[in-house]
Amino acid sequence: xxxxxxGSGCAKCNRLExxxxxxxxxxxxxxxxxxxxxxxxxxxxxIMTTPALVVDEKVKVSGRMPSKDELLGxxxxx
Amino acid sequence: xxxxxxALQGGMASLAxxxxxxxxxxxxxxxxxxxxxxxxxxxxxxxxFLGPDASKWVSYPAAxxxxxxxxxxxxxxxxxxxxxxxxxxxLGPAVTFLFFAPAANILALAYTGVALGADFxxxxxxxxxxxxxxxxxxxxxxxxxxDVARLADVETFAAGGGIPGxxxxxxxxxxxxxxxxxxxxxxxxxxxxxVEMPWSGAAAVQAGLDQLVPVNEAAGAEGLSLQGLILIxxxxxxxxxxxxxxxxxxxxxxxxxxxxxxxxxxxxxxxALGMRVTDTGVLLTVTGRTLAxxxxxxxxxxxxxRFDGWDVQQWLWETWRFVKQIFPLLVVGVFLxxxxxxxxxxxxxxxxxxxxxxxxxxxxxxxxVFMYFPTLVEVPIAKMFLSLGMHPGPLIAYxxxxxxxxxxxxxxxxxxxxxxxxxxxxxxxxxxxTLAGLTYGAWVDGTSLLILxxxxxxxxxxxxxxxxxxxxxxxxxxxx
Numbered sequence: 001x002x003x004x005x006x007g008s009g010c011a012k013c014n015r016l017e018x019x020x021x022x023x024x025x026x027x028x029x030x031x032x033x034x035x036x037x038x039x040x041x042x043x044x045x046x047i048m049t050t051p052a053l054v055v056d057e058k059v060k061v062s063g064r065m066p067s068k069d070e071l072l073g074x075x076x077x078x
Numbered sequence: 079x080x081x082x083x084x085a086l087q088g089g090m091a092s093l094a095x096x097x098x099x100x101x102x103x104x105x106x107x108x109x110x111x112x113x114x115x116x117x118x119x120x121x122x123x124x125x126x127f128l129g130p131d132a133s134k135w136v137s138y139p140a141a142x143x144x145x146x147x148x149x150x151x152x153x154x155x156x157x158x159x160x161x162x163x164x165x166x167x168x169l170g171p172a173v174t175f176l177f178f179a180p181a182a183n184i185l186a187l188a189y190t191g192v193a194l195g196a197d198f199x200x201x202x203x204x205x206x207x208x209x210x211x212x213x214x215x216x217x218x219x220x221x222x223x224x225d226v227a228r229l230a231d232v233e234t235f236a237a238g239g240g241i242p243g244x245x246x247x248x249x250x251x252x253x254x255x256x257x258x259x260x261x262x263x264x265x266x267x268x269x270x271x272x273v274e275m276p277w278s279g280a281a282a283v284q285a286g287l288d289q290l291v292p293v294n295e296a297a298g299a300e301g302l303s304l305q306g307l308i309l310i311x312x313x314x315x316x317x318x319x320x321x322x323x324x325x326x327x328x329x330x331x332x333x334x335x336x337x338x339x340x341x342x343x344x345x346x347x348x349x350a351l352g353m354r355v356t357d358t359g360v361l362l363t364v365t366g367r368t369l370a371x372x373x374x375x376x377x378x379x380x381x382x383x384r385f386d387g388w389d390v391q392q393w394l395w396e397t398w399r400f401v402k403q404i405f406p407l408l409v410v411g412v413f414l415x416x417x418x419x420x421x422x423x424x425x426x427x428x429x430x431x432x433x434x435x436x437x438x439x440x441x442x443x444x445x446x447v448f449m450y451f452p453t454l455v456e457v458p459i460a461k462m463f464l465s466l467g468m469h470p471g472p473l474i475a476y477x478x479x480x481x482x483x484x485x486x487x488x489x490x491x492x493x494x495x496x497x498x499x500x501x502x503x504x505x506x507x508x509x510x511x512t513l514a515g516l517t518y519g520a521w522v523d524g525t526s527l528l529i530l531x532x533x534x535x536x537x538x539x540x541x542x543x544x545x546x547x548x549x550x551x552x553x554x555x556x557x558x
Binding site for chain 2: 035039042043048049067
């Protein structure tokens with residue numbers, strides 16, 4: 001599973017990455033992480049706000065912090 | 079040695095007046111509002127109006143709305159600006175958004191209102207709004223040709239829901255708290271109940287404080303009152319409890335969360351209390367403001383309970399993040415401003431910007447462009463200039479230019495929209511800030527609003543109509 005965190009490196013983005021890593025560890029799944037900070041690459045996704053979470057090239061959430069249950073749901077389904 | 083003591087006292091005086099009751103009553107609710115805007119307002123509720131097909135009657139006001147509601151955090155400004163420009167409504171609204179955001183966010187507005195006066199806050203928002211839209215439209219007209227190749231992706235602007243009613247109600251209560259704490263209205267300031275607390279040591283403590291931080295009304299130094307000292311103590315206590323209570327609230331509420339919140343409410347209520355040291359003790363005055371602030375603090379509790387636990391956690395976490403990010407910078411900035419204040423001769427400021435001239439306004443703008451101050455520190459700097467005799471006109475010119483234009487923001491803008499457009503934008507902002515200063519200065523100098531308001535409205539209307547006509551002309555030629 002490829003997980004991308006989109007965001008310019010602000011506090012919220014780092015927090016999202018941390019939450020996602022915790023969720024991945026909890027589920028015990030294989031996933032590689034990428035933190036995308038370049039604005040051009042971020043804008044290639046259909047989002048206007050960061051932080052955003054992209055799982056296997058699908059945008060799951062943008063502009064807000066998902067709750068742990070939401071995260072677990074996406075990672076299980078993905 | 080004497081000058082060092084004077085300088086340090088200047089810094090302390092500046093800090094003391096910053097931590098005084100009226101500033102806390104404005105900044106503390108403003109931080110909570112900023113947190114709520116960031117955590118609870120669904121961004122899609124405004125972004126959906128900024129799509130590529132939105133008419134400019136919708137997209138420009140929506141861009142301004144996004145500037146004041148969504149852009150409280152720097153994480154939002156850059157992607158939103160790039161997004162509006164590259165995928166959405168285009169260069170014009172993107173520029174309006176960029177221009178309006180730093181002047182109209184709740185923290186800047188509330189702090190300006192308390193430190194410099196409500197008229198400065200109102201002037202800042204009105205001028206930023208009208209000129210922000212004006213600059214956006216000029217930019218859109220200038221670069222119309224290069225602005226057609228935009229990615230059209232519908233998904234980005236999918237209509238989400240609006241802002242839920244409970245969020246509006248919650249924000250309304252927080253704004254009411256901010257207003258009740260700051261407005262100088264008779265029914266808020268009138269004393270309802272006086273309580274005299276006998277404490278013989280009070281006068282001695284106040285005398286000691288006066289020696290440490292002398293009151294100097296000419297320089298705008300308010301000194302440090304006993305109430306101020308207690309408030310600083312309370313703030314210290316809040317920061318100790320909030321470090322864990324609010325800073326780690328996203329892992330679930332912990333035991334310190336309610337303690338930190340209760341202390342915050344207590345601090346607000348105490349700040350709203352009138353307190354005067356007399357010969358025999360301390361005279362406490364319960365005012366309308368005390369009651370209003372206490373009642374609103376209590377009312378926020380049931381309103382917050384209507385949200386999911388997760389949303390409330392996000393709200394508190396965001397609020398604390400803003401405090402952590404901005405408050406230390408402000409404290410240091412305010413202290414340094416107080417020290418610098420001691421060394422600047424009022425004559426220098428008065429000779430450069432003491433009157434509302436074109437040159438003085440341009441000086442304000444130039445100072446704003448070349449100096450970069452962290453968020454909100456422009457306000458104490460402006461306050462210092464005001465007390466040194468700067469004319470309100472050039473001051474507004476400075477206040478408009480400083481947060482909009484710094485070398486850093488110019489570089490970021492250039493990376494997104496290109497160098498030529500970025501420098502055009504810089505030129506326009508400099509021009510319009512000078513105009514804004516001149517307008518406000520003329521109003522302060524007594525030019526009637528009846529002459530100025532039609533002037534400003536006419537100027538903006540002129541831009542809007544002429545650009546509208548140019549565009550219609552272009553569309554007509556394209557059809558032929």
